[in-house]
Amino acid sequence: MSQRKTIDARGAFCPGPLMEVIAALKLIEIGDEVEVWSTDQGTVKDLPIWVDKVGHKLIETNECDGYWSLVVEKTK
Template identity: 65%
Template sequence: MADRQTIDARGAFCPGPLMELIAALKLAQLGDEVEVLSSDKGSVTDIPAWVNKVGHTYVGTVEHDGYWSVVIKKAK
């Protein structure tokens, strides 16, 4: 069964949240989901763009009070 892990990158500036996501995806299994919590507004567009470029699956983004939750599924 696929796992989901959460990375709390709130407070980190660009490209910190993206780099933390990529490091987590390296260690994840195929089908696992990684949720990134980020207060960096650029992550909202940067992470889906990166996911589209490299071939993982973008699951979605939820806005919270002062930060965003971006979820990615490892697809390769």
């Protein structure tokens, strides 16, 4: 059963949601997931690009009430 860690990065300007995701992925096991909540629309664009480059897996992208929720699975 995979674990999911949630980062509430809403309103986080620095280091920013993607940097938080990268840091969080270092602390979880392969197969586990990181969910990030972000109010920065740039995250919706940047995170999938980075996930694709590194080879992790984007599981979900959801627009919520004033923020986005993205879920990444660690694959390596």
